[in-house]
Amino acid sequence: MEPELRQMRYFVAVAERRSFTRAADDVYVAQQALSQQIKALEDILGVRLLERTSRRVELTAAGAAYLADCRRILAASGRAAQHARAVAAGEVGRLRVAYTVSAVYETLPALGALLAEEFPKLKMETREIFAADVCRTLREERCDVALAPMTSYPKGILRRTVRREELMAAVPDGHPLAGLPAVDLVRLRDETFQLWPREMAPGYFDAVVGACRGAGFEPALDDTASGSNAWAGIAAGRGVNLVVASLAHQLPRGITLVPLSEPRPGLCLDAVWRADHPHPAVPRFLDVCAELARRQGWPAGG
Amino acid sequence: MEPELRQMRYFVAVAERRSFTRAADDVYVAQQALSQQIKALEDILGVRLLERTSRRVELTAAGAAYLADCRRILAASGRAAQHARAVAAGEVGRLRVAYTVSAVYETLPALGALLAEEFPKLKMETREIFAADVCRTLREERCDVALAPMTSYPKGILRRTVRREELMAAVPDGHPLAGLPAVDLVRLRDETFQLWPREMAPGYFDAVVGACRGAGFEPALDDTASGSNAWAGIAAGRGVNLVVASLAHQLPRGITLVPLSEPRPGLCLDAVWRADHPHPAVPRFLDVCAELARRQGWPAGG
DNA sequence: GTCGACCCACAAGCGGGGGTTGTCGACGGC
DNA sequence: GCCGTCGACAACCCCCGCTTGTGGGTCGAC
Numbered sequence: 001m002e003p004e005l006r007q008m009r010y011f012v013a014v015a016e017r018r019s020f021t022r023a024a025d026d027v028y029v030a031q032q033a034l035s036q037q038i039k040a041l042e043d044i045l046g047v048r049l050l051e052r053t054s055r056r057v058e059l060t061a062a063g064a065a066y067l068a069d070c071r072r073i074l075a076a077s078g079r080a081a082q083h084a085r086a087v088a089a090g091e092v093g094r095l096r097v098a099y100t101v102s103a104v105y106e107t108l109p110a111l112g113a114l115l116a117e118e119f120p121k122l123k124m125e126t127r128e129i130f131a132a133d134v135c136r137t138l139r140e141e142r143c144d145v146a147l148a149p150m151t152s153y154p155k156g157i158l159r160r161t162v163r164r165e166e167l168m169a170a171v172p173d174g175h176p177l178a179g180l181p182a183v184d185l186v187r188l189r190d191e192t193f194q195l196w197p198r199e200m201a202p203g204y205f206d207a208v209v210g211a212c213r214g215a216g217f218e219p220a221l222d223d224t225a226s227g228s229n230a231w232a233g234i235a236a237g238r239g240v241n242l243v244v245a246s247l248a249h250q251l252p253r254g255i256t257l258v259p260l261s262e263p264r265p266g267l268c269l270d271a272v273w274r275a276d277h278p279h280p281a282v283p284r285f286l287d288v289c290a291e292l293a294r295r296q297g298w299p300a301g302g
Numbered sequence: 303m304e305p306e307l308r309q310m311r312y313f314v315a316v317a318e319r320r321s322f323t324r325a326a327d328d329v330y331v332a333q334q335a336l337s338q339q340i341k342a343l344e345d346i347l348g349v350r351l352l353e354r355t356s357r358r359v360e361l362t363a364a365g366a367a368y369l370a371d372c373r374r375i376l377a378a379s380g381r382a383a384q385h386a387r388a389v390a391a392g393e394v395g396r397l398r399v400a401y402t403v404s405a406v407y408e409t410l411p412a413l414g415a416l417l418a419e420e421f422p423k424l425k426m427e428t429r430e431i432f433a434a435d436v437c438r439t440l441r442e443e444r445c446d447v448a449l450a451p452m453t454s455y456p457k458g459i460l461r462r463t464v465r466r467e468e469l470m471a472a473v474p475d476g477h478p479l480a481g482l483p484a485v486d487l488v489r490l491r492d493e494t495f496q497l498w499p500r501e502m503a504p505g506y507f508d509a510v511v512g513a514c515r516g517a518g519f520e521p522a523l524d525d526t527a528s529g530s531n532a533w534a535g536i537a538a539g540r541g542v543n544l545v546v547a548s549l550a551h552q553l554p555r556g557i558t559l560v561p562l563s564e565p566r567p568g569l570c571l572d573a574v575w576r577a578d579h580p581h582p583a584v585p586r587f588l589d590v591c592a593e594l595a596r597r598q599g600w601p602a603g604g
Numbered sequence: 605g606t607c608g609a610c611c612c613a614c615a616a617g618c619g620g621g622g623g624t625t626g627t628c629g630a631c632g633g634c
Numbered sequence: 635g636c637c638g639t640c641g642a643c644a645a646c647c648c649c650c651g652c653t654t655g656t657g658g659g660t661c662g663a664c
Contacts, residue, residue: 003379004306006622020641033623035642040622045383047390051579054630054640061582062390069382073375077305080371081347088349088364277353280363308651322612335652337613342651356611356659 005077007041008070010034011049015067018057090281092121097285098129098143102165102204103269106246107147110296115288122281131201134272144279146272149203158278159270162289163298165244167211167265169258172237178256185242185260189217192239194230197223204267208242211265231255266299307379309343310372312336313351317369320359392583394423399587400431400445404467404506405571408548410449412598417590424583433503436574446581448574451505460577464591465600466568467546469513471560474539480558487544487562491519494541496532499525506569510544513567533557568601 013023014034024031042049049063059067086092095115099108112124129137131148135157138146153159169177169188177183189212198205212219222239233239235254244267248257271289273282293300315325316336326333344351351365361369388394397417401410414426431439433450437459440448455461471479471490479485491514500507514521524541535541537556546569550559573591575584595602 002307002311003383004308005304006306009304021639029622030624031641032625032643036622039642045386047386049386052641054642055632056640058579060390060579061395062386065389065395066382066386069378069385073378073382076371076375076378080368080375081305083371084347084349084351084364084368087367088362093363093367277360277362323610331651332653333612334614334654338651341613354612356613357661358611 001044003041003044005074007037007044008074010037011041011063012067012070012074014038014050014057015059015063020057086121088280090122090279090284091119093279093281094123094125095145095279095281095285096125096127096143098127098134098137098146098148100129100131100134100146100148100201100204102149102244102246102267103147104128105244105249107163107165107269110292111147111285111288114292115285118288118291119281119284122284131203132199138272138274141274144273145282145285147269148272149201149207149267150270150272151203151206153272156275157272158275159272160286160289161300162269162271163293163296164266164268164300165246166299167207167242167260167267168245168247169260170234170241170243170247170255171258172234172240173254173256174237175240175256177258180258182259182261185211185215185265186217188212188219188240189215191220192222193219194222194225194233194239194241195219196226196230200226207265207267211242214263214265303346305343305346307376309339309346310376312339313343314369314372314376316340316352316359317361317365322359388423390582392424392581392586393421395581395583396425396427397447397581397583397587398427398429398445400429400436400439400448400450402431402433402436402448402450402503402506404451404546404548404569405449406430407546407551409465409467409571412594413449413587413590416594417587420590420593421583421586424586433505434501440574440576443576446575447584447587449571450574451503451509451569452572452574453505453508455574458577459574460580461572461574462588462591463570463572463602465571465595465598466602467548467571468601469509469544469562469567469569470547470549471562472533472536472543472545472549472557473560474536474542475556475558476539477542477558479560482560484561484563487513487517487567488519490514490521490542491517493522494524495521496524496527496535496541496543497521498528498532502528509567509569513544516565516567 010023010027013026014020017023017026020034021031024034027034038050045066047062047066048060049066051058051060083092097108108126112126115122115124127143129146131150134146134148134150135154137143138157147162150159169183169185171178177187193208195205195208209219222233225233230241231252234241235252242265243257245257251257271286273279292298312325312329315328316322319325319328322336323333326336329336340352347368349364349368350362351368353360353362385394399410410428414428417424417426429445431448433452436448436450436452437456439445440459449464452461471485471487473480479489495510497507497510511521524535527535532543533554536543537554544567545559547559553559573588575581594600
């Protein structure tokens with residue numbers, strides 16, 4: 001037999017009121033029930049907690065020690081319940097956010113700041129991944145939510161578009177188009193595109209290639225472009241690319257961004273999460289996404 | 303309704319085994335009982351703690367948080383019980399020891415050292431009082447046990463003699479008896495005794511006066527002697543006294559101790575405590591007293 | 605696809621323990 | 635001395651925690 005919290009609650013009540021009868025009122029049971037339960041508790045512990053006289057009740061030394069522990073334990077139980085509720089509400093805990101490079105220049109820091117402001121006890125952990133790995137990372141529970149431009153949404157994965165990132169032309173600093181207020185996409189038809197292979201970032205790839213096709217040409221691809229060396233390729237004059245406008249926040253050396261004229265191509269950045277056991281903070285995360293989009297006037301995209 | 307430790311124990315079992323069925327074996331109930339209790343716990347918290355599939359059980363984020371808290375709480379409950387038992391056994395806690403000056407030179411420090419050695423988690427607090435205040439201090443629960451030479455033992459007070467302190471003659475440095483190997487008590491018959499009034503220390507007073515009467519004379523008392531100025535009176539050559547031999551450890555300036563010849567008078571130092579609600583460490587204290595008396599070869603007195 | 609193994613939830617019934625009422629003895633105060 | 639109050643003891647009751655029995659759902663074997 002082990003002590004129960006109910007017995008601790010009773011014991012604390014008796015100790016505080018120094019009386020079984022008065023404590024009985026506090027905990028809404030008869031005095032006899034208190035006597036029984038305290039006796040049971042003492043039997044379990046093998047220790048006399050209270051000295052009873054017919055006039056009053058006093059704590060023994062062991063009772064005083066146990067009383068302090070009981071108070072701590074009961075308080076801890078209450079806090080544990082509140083904490084569990086807060087975690088379930090997504091207001092407390094640790095949310096692992098994976099993101100692709102498209103989100104890193106503007107969306108992710110803004111989200112992190114607003115999330116920290118609205119839910120200060122919700123710690124966000126971030127890791128960068130390639131868009132191709134989003135679903136696997138989610139499914140293997142190595143992240144709770146991801147920010148990425150997506151094309152396909154397999155079963156078990158849910159999404160909501162956070163914003164439509166505008167695409168701009170990234171050209172070498174000395175390029176003839178550099179500095180123009182807006183250029184038509186078709187003027188890049190004879191350029192080589194420093195575009196990542198589709199396997200690395202299908203959503204981004206399709207957005208760029210799709211935009212070019214919409215402008216009436218099939219882009220020529222540099223098949224050595226992969227990861228960060230695509231930037232180097234542009235800066236070195238070996239080609240161009242379409243990139244998210246927010247890259248302007250951290251523009252690499254040697255590259256100039258040129259706005260595109262209508263219809264401006266875009267890249268939809270989605271929040272993506274598991275359908276089955278979503279992290280409880282995912283709704284809070286989406287709330288913050290929506291609030292941020294409202295404040296910034298981000299286009300909803302589609 | 304509030305969670306109970308039983309439900310936490312069940313929840314921890316299920317979480318650890320990741321299975322209701324296997325956990326049921328651990329806690330010796332049927333799987334259905336576990337399902338019921340976990341469900342009840344979830345209802346109380348208003349939070350889903352476990353994700354059940356027909357193949358396996360997994361913790362939700364809230365469940366993981368609550369699991370950690372449950373482990374802490376259950377461990378705390380176990381420790382609280384052990385702590386209460388240790389306090390009841392007198393091995394842990396705080397023992398308030400009151401003592402008279404007779405004990406301070408030798409008995410109290412020796413007891414403190416051995417007590418700290420044998421029961422390191424039992425903290426001893428000490429305070430000096432006059433023998434006349436022993437019973438009141440005990441009864442008002444301002445101390446748990448006292449070390450003092452006692453004469454009367456009112457109802458509700460118990461005692462055990464710790465040792466018999468030998469008495470020696472305290473004389474001024476230049477006194478004719480100073481330096482003798484042993485003197486007969488009767489040689490102090492014409493001296494003035496710097497003895498505290500009986501109201502301050504009846505046990506000590508009776509021991510000294512009784513010894514003198516046993517030697518065949520009634521001691522002349524200096525009725526200005528009271529407390530520490532008795533030492534000053536002796537040092538100033540205004541009289542003598544009988545004092546505990548252990549005063550030699552901290553002999554005041556100007557005073558010499560002279561051994562007395564047979565029958566050597568003594569002063570019985572008693573441990574005294576409440577009969578009704580004794581502090582649980584009192585038996586341990588008495589054990590240490592007995593052990594110390596054995597080691598030091600202290601006379602048992604009587 | 606089908607069968608079987610396994611796992612958890614639901615349902616019904618039992619039994620014990622925690623609750624109740626009733627009563628007593630002990631102590632203090634008027 | 636009497637009454638008021640307090641805690642303990644006793645008897646009864648009923649809720650709830652446990653049991654057994656069953657069903658539905660998923661995964662693996664063939």
